[in-house]
Amino acid sequence: MKTSFPKQDIKVLLLEGVSRSAVESFQRAGYSQLEYHEKALPEAELKARIAEAHIVGIRSRTQLTDEVLQQAKRLIAVGCFCIGTNQVDLGSARRLGVPVFNAPYSNTRSVAELVIAETIMLLRGVPQKNALCHRGGWTKSAAGSFEARDKVLGIVGYGHIGTQVGVLAESLGMRVIFHDIESKLSLGNARAANSLEDLLERADVVTLHVPETPATQMMIGTRELARMRKGSLLINASRGTVVDIDALAASLRSEHLAGAAVDVFPVEPKGNDDAFVSPLLGMDNVILTPHIGGSTLEAQDNIGIEVAAKLVRYSDNGSTLSAVNFPEVSLPEHPRSRRLLHIHRNVPGVLSRINELFSAGNINIDAQFLQTDSEVGYVVIDVAADEKQSGELRDRLAAIPGTLRSRVLY
Numbered sequence: 001m002k003t004s005f006p007k008q009d010i011k012v013l014l015l016e017g018v019s020r021s022a023v024e025s026f027q028r029a030g031y032s033q034l035e036y037h038e039k040a041l042p043e044a045e046l047k048a049r050i051a052e053a054h055i056v057g058i059r060s061r062t063q064l065t066d067e068v069l070q071q072a073k074r075l076i077a078v079g080c081f082c083i084g085t086n087q088v089d090l091g092s093a094r095r096l097g098v099p100v101f102n103a104p105y106s107n108t109r110s111v112a113e114l115v116i117a118e119t120i121m122l123l124r125g126v127p128q129k130n131a132l133c134h135r136g137g138w139t140k141s142a143a144g145s146f147e148a149r150d151k152v153l154g155i156v157g158y159g160h161i162g163t164q165v166g167v168l169a170e171s172l173g174m175r176v177i178f179h180d181i182e183s184k185l186s187l188g189n190a191r192a193a194n195s196l197e198d199l200l201e202r203a204d205v206v207t208l209h210v211p212e213t214p215a216t217q218m219m220i221g222t223r224e225l226a227r228m229r230k231g232s233l234l235i236n237a238s239r240g241t242v243v244d245i246d247a248l249a250a251s252l253r254s255e256h257l258a259g260a261a262v263d264v265f266p267v268e269p270k271g272n273d274d275a276f277v278s279p280l281l282g283m284d285n286v287i288l289t290p291h292i293g294g295s296t297l298e299a300q301d302n303i304g305i306e307v308a309a310k311l312v313r314y315s316d317n318g319s320t321l322s323a324v325n326f327p328e329v330s331l332p333e334h335p336r337s338r339r340l341l342h343i344h345r346n347v348p349g350v351l352s353r354i355n356e357l358f359s360a361g362n363i364n365i366d367a368q369f370l371q372t373d374s375e376v377g378y379v380v381i382d383v384a385a386d387e388k389q390s391g392e393l394r395d396r397l398a399a400i401p402g403t404l405r406s407r408v409l410y
């Protein structure tokens with residue numbers, strides 16, 4: 001399909017070393033203006049680069065705040081090449097008429113496998129034994145080493161990752177309990193705990209799989225750590241803000257917790273050349289990983305293809321299916337029509353003004369799709385019009401009060 005705004009003029013800014021599979025997907029779809037950066041950009045540079053971009057692709061480091069998004073006057077869509085979208089001000093993007101897409105499942109399995117591996121390593125005291133061996137020591141002893149079989153795994157956040165961890169843990173013979181704010185179908189023999197506190201008091205290993213939200217910020221602090229069983233273990237591969245890291249360090253120092261595995265941190269380096277600082281440094285009983293829960297070649301490859309496909313589909317066809325912040329519209333193509341997009345504030349009267357405009361111009365509407373949420377309305381209109389008419393229609397649509405964006409797609 002030939003788009004009105006030529007694809008070769010659409011600027012795609014890809015940051016944080018997103019998988020090359022994304023680059024190839026854009027190229028295959030006819031997008032040639034690709035700017036690729038291995039790292040997250042410092043804020044000033046990000047503002048300058050995003051001001052030029054029509055599409056931006058990020059991972060978890062780039063903070064797309066309201067202030068940054070306000071600079072992005074040409075931006076049509078954002079792709080988060082990951083699961084988490086907490087790094088984007090989703091409300092601001094919506095109010096600016098910019099849909100945000102992510103990959104909600106592509107790295108689930110990778111995180112779950114790492115958590116299972118860490119569970120076994122921590123239960124066996126491998127991190128501290130490994131560290132001592134590297135220093136020339138030798139602790140051949142069963143003290144403090146346990147099988148995973150029959151231990152209680154407490155999963156906080158029983159969503160895509162939490163449930164996969166539960167299924168894998170049961171295959172090792174672990175007993176699985178979980179806590180979630182939503183009522184969830186238990187997989188296998190997993191059982192819902194009565195509360196977070198109940199889970200913390202019963203689990204030998206607690207693993208966190210909640211998103212970053214206001215309710216999960218510092219969800220595990222001094223009080224919650226004190227509730228955990230003496231000698232128990234904590235795994236955090238969710239977001240760094242979910243755990244009070246100083247309280248965790250204190251709990252490990254006092255030997256209340258026997259160990260921890262931490263993949264995500266309140267402050268993370270912007271790229272591989274920057275220093276990593278944490279109160280957990282130097283603790284042999286802590287597995288520290290650089291936010292690589294979802295970083296396998298399989299996952300990154302799939303994420304690149306999935307998110308690029310969603311961005312291309314929106315750019316080529318107007319489909320917002322699976323956008324995380326936007327009314328979802330999925331559209332068949334009508335190649336013999338002209339397609340116009342209109343994104344507006346969801347206030348009464350906008351749709352009737354749109355339709356008046358077409359009837360006044362005696363333009364036949366072939367198809368119309370409307371979805372709204374509490375703030376935004378998104379209408380796609382396929383019309384029988386020529387190129388000149390559709391350009392004029394776009395300008396008139398843009399003049400309707402409440403309009404956020406209006407485009408001729410093809």
Ligand SMILES: NC(=O)c1ccc[n+]([C@@H]2O[C@H](COP(=O)([O-])OP(=O)(O)OC[C@H]3O[C@@H](n4cnc5c(N)ncnc54)[C@H](O)[C@@H]3O)[C@@H](O)[C@H]2O)c1
Binds near residue numbers: 156160180209239291
């Ligand atoms: N370490 C990594 O590399 C990595 C990779 C992927 C995802 N993640 C993180 O893991 C998070 C979870 O991923 P997912 O795919 O399982 O998400 P998901 O949305 O499928 O599941 C999250 C679950 O948490 C629950 N939840 C939300 N708030 C809660 C609260 N206050 N208390 C208890 N439960 C709550 C939800 O109801 C949901 O069931 C992501 O949001 C992301 O931040 C990290």
Ligand SMILES: O=C(O)CC[C@@H](O)C(=O)O
Binds near residue numbers: 061
């Ligand atoms: O790749 C990343 O930077 C983030 C990975 C993970 O935290 C996610 O949210 O999917």
